[in-house]
Amino acid sequence: MADQSPSVRTSRLSGFYQKSVAERTSIIAQWANLSAEEVSALHSGLSVAQADKMIENVIGVYNLPLGIGANFIINGREVLVPMVVEEPSVVAGVSYAAKLARSGGGFRTGSTRSIMIAQVQLLGVADFEQARANILAAKADLLAAANTSPTIAARGGGPIDIEVRFLPETFTEPMLIVHLLFDALDAMGANAVNTAAEAIAPLLERLTGGRALLRILSNLSDRRRAWAEVTIPAETFSSIHASGEEVIAGIVHANAFALADPYRAATHNKGILNGIDAVAIATGNDWRAIEAGVHAYAARDGQYRALTEWRVITDNSASGGQTEGAQRKLALYGRLEMPLAVGIVGGATRAHPTAQVALKILGVSSARELAEIMVAVGLAQNLAAIRALATEGIQRGHMALHARQVAIAAGATGDDIDRIAAQLAAEGQIRVERARELLKGT
Structure with missing residues (x-):
């Protein structure tokens, strides 16, 4: 068993895949200090009785494999990542990429506030400019009306701003769209945001003379983004088949292809989501909402593109800083930024016992921290895929x-x-x- 005592705590689990399920479970239980009940949740998961309270017309439960993405260092912290996925090579690939990233110090991540967008669609507005002026003048009243979640408000979240958009040409008629910006904090926020949109709709009707039709959140959560970056020395990629410089050049060419061509970009971004979806499912988050937002964001400039940036840089850190006459050392730099609305409270995250255990293994204390881990996993998954494509090909492994x-x-x-x-x-x-x-x- 790997020594997981606090003094040597590491996500570098050498030979983990060769161990039995019981041995792997024991290592993870020690890592996260899991109780016997929590270990049982890893193996037995959701009961039919619990499932019956989550959705309608339940007749059973459907199991998927839960594995561990190993080797991650994220912002200097050793992280083991629970992943639920049925596709072979996803967990192995992400663990391998995280191992490569360790040579450059692991992943560095960041995120914005957890701002969600609620949309209210107004029809039949006679004077759009006057309606806009009325709405903005009444912003304080609208924000007060939208403050419908005492729990979120008590923790410093809730509605923070109002925006107005005019859609002059639609398939039916011109529309005035009001955006309510809502800080959901550690919740994914769908229920709170939708409730707030419903609350302000009557006031918006009075202010505009229009009729409120749709009142619902947007899954294009571009005000709620997370990003990850990594720098890996070229020599880390060296093998008997190719030099590290050749491999990282191939990775950059592969990414350039996906930035320029939507046919390639679709598969490229699907690879990113292989990792992100797996963590979302493990933690009880809405992977469908994540995918919708990600794909919309990938087309934000009018063409669907790759979400990642990979380029070759001079690695000054390799020799403690570049000095005159010193030999240049090359490295691969990668970055991924994307909308990522996830939560650690409410919904399936708290209703599903295995999701709770997954969060404990991750050791996260906020939704933003979870989002940052997920985007690092997405970047690692992409690296694993395009490294394989640029070298031996994806099919071999x-x-x-x-x-x-x-x-x-x-x-x-x-x-x-x-x-x-x-x-x-x-x-x-x-x-x-x-x-x-x-x-x-x-």
Whole structure:
């Protein structure tokens, strides 16, 4: 077992994937000081009775694998990341990229305040300029009416501003759109923001002479962003097949492709979300809302683009600062910034027992800290994918991990799963038909 005593606490779990589920669970339980009940939640998850209180027409529960993204250093803190995902290579890829990032000190992150946007759509407004003036003049009254969450208000959050937008050309008629900016603090904020929008709609009707139709939050939470960056010495990427300089140049070319071409960008950004969605699901957050906001943000300048920036830089830190005549050392710099509305209170985050354990493993104390971890995971996931694409290709590693799923689909059980998966990978034939042939030969 890895030594997780406070003096040597590290997310660098060497050989973690080779251990049994029981051994891995024991390591994580020690890391996060989990109780027996919390360990049980990792294995048994959500009960049918609990599920029946969360959504309608429940007939059962559907399980997905929960793994640990290892090796992360984020803002100087060692972090283990719970991830719920069914796709092979996601957890392995992100853990490998986080290991690479350690050579540059790990990930540095930041975030904005947790500002959400509520929209109120007003129809039939006769004088838009006068309506705008009336709304802005009544801003204090509107903000007071929107202060509908005592819990959030008591902690310093709630409505903070009003904005007015005019849509002169729509498919039906001109519209006046009012944005209520709302600091949701540690909540994702959908319920609080929607309630606030409902509360101000009657006053907006009186101020404008219009009719309020839609009153709902926007999932393009571009006032609630998080970002991560990383600098990794080129030599970290060196292998017998290519120099580190060649590898990082390939990564930059791959990113440039995704910045210029929406067909590539869609797959590029999907790779980012492989990691972010997995953490969102593990912590009970709304991954669908996250995806909607991310894809809208990726097209904010009129063309859908990659969300990441990767470039080659001179790594002055490698020699304690660049000096005249010193040999230049190259490094890969990466940055990801995106809207990320997540919470650590309310909703499924508190209703699902495993989500609560996942948050404890992460050791986060605010929604902003969770968002910053998630964006670091997204950047790491992207690095893993485009490094593989720019070197040996994505299929080699992905299909080797996929072989276990193929073995199971062919009917393998117990020790036969790993034996047949290893044979499939060695042969380069990751097919159910071949797995069945190997099973028959046992």
